[in-house]
Amino acid sequence: MPNAMSVAAAAPAILRELAFDEPVHPTHPDNSWWRSSVIYQIYPRSFRDLNGDGMGDLAGITHELEHLAELSVDAIWLSPFYTSPQRDGGYDVADYCDIDPLFGSLDDFDALTARAAELDIKVIVDLVPNHCSSDHRLFQEALAAEPGSPERAMFVFRDGAGPNGVNPPNNWQSHFGGSAWTRTLNSDGTAGQWYLHLFDSSQPDFNWDNPAVHLEFERILRFWLDRNVSGFRVDVAHALVKAEGLPNWDGRPDGCSTEGYPGYLAPMFGQKSVHDIYRRWRAILNEYDGDRILCAEAVVDPLSRLVEWVRPDEMHQAFNFAYLHHPWDAKALRSIITDSLLAFDSVDAPTTWVLSNHDVPRHATRFAIEAGLGADNQGVGLDRARAASLAMLALPGGVYLYQGEELGLPDHEHIPDKLRQDPAFIRTGGERVGRDGCRVPLPWRADEPQYGFGAGDAGWLPQPEGWGGLSRDVQQADPDSTLNLYRRALGLRKELGLGAGSLSWATDSEDTDTVVFLNGDIMVLMNMGECESYLPSGTVIAASHPGTGADGMLAPDRCVWLRPS
Template sequence: MTTLDSRPLHTLVHAPGSPDAEWWRTAVIYQVYPRSFADASGDGVGDLPGITSRLPHLAELGVDAVWLSPFYRSPQADAGYDVADYRDVDPLFGTLDDFDTLLGRAHELGMRVIVDLVPNHTSDEHAWFVEAMAAGPGSPERERYLFREGRGEHGEEPPNNWQSIFGGPAWTRTTNADGTPGQWYLHLFDSRQPDLNWEHPEVRAEFEDVLRFWLDRGVDGFRIDVAHGMVKEQGLPDWDGHVSMIEGVDEVDGHEAVPAEADDPSRADEVTGSGNRGPMFDQDGVHEIYRAWNRVLAQYAGDRALVAEAWVEPLSRLALYVRPDEMQQAFNFAFLATPWDAPQLRDVIEASYVTADGVGAPTTWVLSNHDVVRHASRLGLSVPGSRPNGIGVGDEQPDEALGLRRARAATLLMLGLPGSAYLYQGEELGLPDHTALDDDLRQDPAFFRTGGAERGRDGCRVPLPWAAGEEGFGFSPTGVTWLPQPASWAAYALDAQRGVAGSTYETYRAALATRRAEQLGSGGLTWATGLGDDVVAFVNREVLVVANLGTEPVVLPAGTEVLLASGDTATDTDGAVLVPSDTTVWVRATA
């Protein structure tokens, strides 16, 4: 057993801030994936009225804001991340009036609303791309995208060797009006998602106008999809590195991507495999775009926010996106990518504060989203925290009970950290991925473009279970769901957990209430040492957070006031509190 030293050593990492600072510095923000949250129409696909009907759940949970994944008009080739019209709602999800109703109801309940913006690419059904295809080579319409002549004697080879993040070449060849082979266009994702040319002033002006359209309706901010990908290196040079949105990089500058040692003073420049590299990502030119967007948001009251989805490493590069005149937040994917290992977690937490504090930005924590296997499943794998791109039949199946135990501990660790935090829909229920989804039901383009080599992201996008005894677990009034739910999800349904002491849902509720009451979001972080290498322990204001990742219990002195625990604790004959393996506790800190 490891016993808390009566006078442990302390190291200040992050100083407390003001509880009255901008909301986005401390907010807990809940991601809603619209097609899988709640369906009001009965067609089996979630929609805006369905979300509105369930907003009281989010208010009861205690979140500060809601982030909506795309609901724009789209052919749904990539679940809405292929946008055909940035100023309208797809009929699949409802209408603009439905959006206004949702926004108004969220504000009534005290929650802000962030919407997704997808600026790297459009749908191939966007009016601009339709015009570009009709206009032909050399036309002004094609200048809005990245059309190029092919290489080879007859232009039969792609303009460069770039690969799509979803697998296969990043170029598709067009056909001219006379039926002959034409130019090629770039798509870092699916072929139905052509990349925009962000060197074109019309593209920049268009997206500033899109920002204003939604700001005028009252949204509180934007999550920027592929925020590191809009500007490409001049000349679009060949690159032989590995590219994957989900798994990051295998090598960086010829070196294996592994975390630095915890005592390495250069750890702010380490890599964890959570960054995209190459001439198509993280070019310095993106920052001019975000400075312009920052000026647009500054014209509106209410501390509107920009949130970067930037798979960028090292952390010192990520910090550039949240300088005072750019974005307000950037997801901490290095934290998400870190294995269930105490030294590596301490390392990435400290490095995150060093870099974010250096530019006056909050650190923005996240464990799950619509692009990665849920952390309740990742942490149940034989290498806990590893990140396969989907799990299916024939793959290693997670230990569901162990994964949930660790997920609850990881979440309580995350919510104890100062800064902002994001929750992905369903994680408050403890949902795992659907890891036995039939391949013939999959819809993720990554599955098809890799020939099934990557299972894709469908497993983390299955519709939520609201009511254990209803068809479709209450997701839809007809019981229809666009992806099937595992039968085991009855135990995870909201109505099976609400009011049940110690359930995952009630643990999340208690954590958010305590976090708010103790002002942990604006607090500081001081390491509490002396508990062993397998423990992450720190003091945030008046709360001591202890996460035991080891195999032996951690012993806290008799009389310790336990505020919250991710799992069952025990007491010994002397009244000391025993914190078991894979458990996090919040206790009242003592001087």
Template sequence: MSEKEWWRSSVIYQIYPRSFADANGDGIGDLAGITSRLPKLKELGVDAIWLSPFMTSPQKDAGYDVANYCDVDPLFGALADFDTLESTAHGLGLKVIVDLVPNHCSSEHPWFVEALAAGEGSEERARFMFREGKGVNGELPPNNWESVFGGPAWTRTTNPDGTPGHWYLHLFDSSQPDFDWTNRWVRDRFLEILRFWLDRGVDGFRVDVAHGLSKAPGLPDFRRDEAYWNTPAEVRPDNPYFGHEGVHEIYREWHQLLEEYPGERILCAEAFVEPLTKMAKWVRSDEMQQAFNFPFLVTRWNGEQMRQVIKDSISAFHAVDAPSTWVLSNHDQIRHATRLALDPNAKTADRITGIGPLTEPKPDNALGLARGRAASAMMLALPGVTYMYQGEELGLPEAMDIPDDKRQDPTFFRTAGESYGRDGCRVPIPWEAEATNYGFGLAGEPWLPQPAVYRDFARDLQEGVPGSTLELYKAALAIRKDRALGDGILEWIEGTPENVLGFRNGDVTVFINYSQDDFVLPDGDIILDSADSSSGVLTPASAVWMV
């Protein structure tokens, strides 16, 4: 990976700070803990780290409700701790990307507190999406939009005299009011925020809800119901609050700002839009550099579907001269070592519903791990950018037995427990099998309980052990870098059996078996093996790299 345009072929490791490493023993991961473990990430072979939110927040949505964009939440440390983390990472040759949440802030942010105090029609309220309600006395919300977390996307305010007032929009929790990005004041404040972190030396930003900043004029009614999702993405009606065209002028302005800084500073979009040809708009040459590939992430265990989404991804992104991105797990999704064993038709296959103690049937852990290892091996051989989520290199399964009284995700509460939410992929990861909290922290009860099975996946039990998931990842990352697979070109191998995928990238040939039958491998030397194909047979749910 060259320094110039490093973002075209890099492997970026997502750190969820509260669950990575706890240095002060309060049960919550912190920046000092991350710093102490950075050498292990260098040893793993990644190129960059992405830090999920660590900015000042009341933590009603795990930091995605920001109350101060230019400081570190005391839960994680102080700005000095961030500076130490960044300098340590850079000293190890790792880039640093931070999470930025521009669609909304916390209801405790001074800007929103000021807006409530200033009253209807004020400049302060114009920074957010306040609207009059419908009905005789404004008792109905301005439109029928629903929160991503469940329930209405509008909350009514109360005037100083106790009478009901205007409503404000929150596409997520009621504690996360949406900004009005048609307001120049809002745009200027975020340019200042970008400069604050760029001046501290960050290498880029992962932009949360990058598809949500612009809303359609008039805020027309819209409902994403079953009929909407059953309509092909290419012909679905335009969503008035996600994927609206107005976002692009915002990111062009950001792009220009980043170009003022030396080096290759980047923007990565969390833009959950379909089809891929629409998502590619976020990574045109004058906007962002990367966009998460959600269609790839959510593809079930199906070879033909995976082949098609890879083809579509490369076609769509390369059409705008952007790299394809590949990701299998993150902090919002059921971990892929579990998800890939789920019945693809089951409701539990989606990220918000999640998996909990009463979910039936439970996925087969051994099958999930085998499929997860094979999928990871396939992903790491693809040209472009790869994102990894902490713990996937250990083969961690989803934590499925979190008690209700320990859950934290607002989705669980906004749906009255109907959806388990995302806590299962956010549980603190295990480092040492025999240490307190499996090495996550040497004191304090972790903020989410670690299942006993996590002991078996501890990093120290896998280090140097042939065939372990950790060593599989290390080997794949080393070969990927040595053979420049991230900068390569994919060529499909035709004539393989149904549900067996084969492709070449440079001098490496990759096969992954999605079928129920063994596949006899062609002649060649195996240099990476997710299972045991030494007999020349690729068994179901396995993958190999050959030369």
């Protein structure tokens, strides 16, 4: 039913005065920090290089933390910094309880967490439990051991199919291209068993049917909890347990649903017993003070399955990939937001919102490509990115930001092939361009080498020419910059309690190209159409672009927060 706001004469695209339906999401009484948090993802190798070796490091993060405090973030999430041969950006872990020398030392980590605590910023670390590096001591011991040994039981080893085991044990494919199986050599040089790797061949999957694997990761959890981390983002959280017998699968390698192959049938993802693991982990976190959290990277559909990872005794948050990939379409976006809120509310968990991360094109680039303008046309792409970001920051629930999105950075689309490092690019012979474009080192200062990322000759990936205008120092001085848009919006989000708020849709707006919702007493309008729309009466308190709403109109690809009069 509409509330007391009056309805007046219709205007183009939306109503001049608006009524709102009953909330699809009410204000939640629990004020736990993670229910309304803003968490900033740091990809350490690309954040800030303090020692000049071309690789970002922990000391560089510590050095620049004040800039993140200015964004009013609640926590930082650190992508892997563990000892690793770095064949997959550190997601191939060789030692879960130490720091790779590329990034520093445990002392550097302790200094980072101490400085973060001074700034009231929590630290969340990435945990990669599905697989490790082939350099890991446990896997090297498994390779040296005999079939059927306790060492091999830590991983998924199988005899091959066909004459003399010449074929892989099943038809599973790697996320990075090619078979998900690699054959080993026996000590006498003859062909041996095969081992499973859902990702690169240098990333063998752990065998989570083995209780010893459970104990090993419980040890790892406690190691970092004892170092005062506030939680864990769990990589590929849906993949740990595999179906008994490892049956063939002709669907997508990532387990997402396609016609005839619904994701819930994928034998390498979403098995019921995976939830027992997270119940145990939740119990471990509950032993520690400070409200420590678990966040699932669980790529499952539909939303009704995803929320199984965030039931009250399991994880606290799960990434909302439906929202991450939303098209520039008002009807679709309204549906995704509503479905997300209802699904997560059904298990009493907060919804999370995210537009970019280290695995997908930055949303400034994605929106440009979707507009049919190509990745290099950043005008419309950036306009839409700014509008989408402002709308996202007004939603109730948790928000994840990816480093550099507050600068409006696009992907680097023209990295020379010889400099690309993503295993997806390498394993497919360049057929898949990979994720390097969104992982390029950040620009900090326009007039310094590498735009202030580091003092060395070059970073681990090249930056595009012309990034000086997007550097942090230039944007700090420009009141209309994307950086200052984020600073204002994030400050208002915290001041107004929007993350802990409610959401009601404008009545009878389902067929318009303008997304209109109410959170508390703040009205949010985003024009996703091609024509201007009228704004209702009120005071604009935030706008995605300078001057938006001053003439009483909302231009396409613009968003405002309005306090109704």
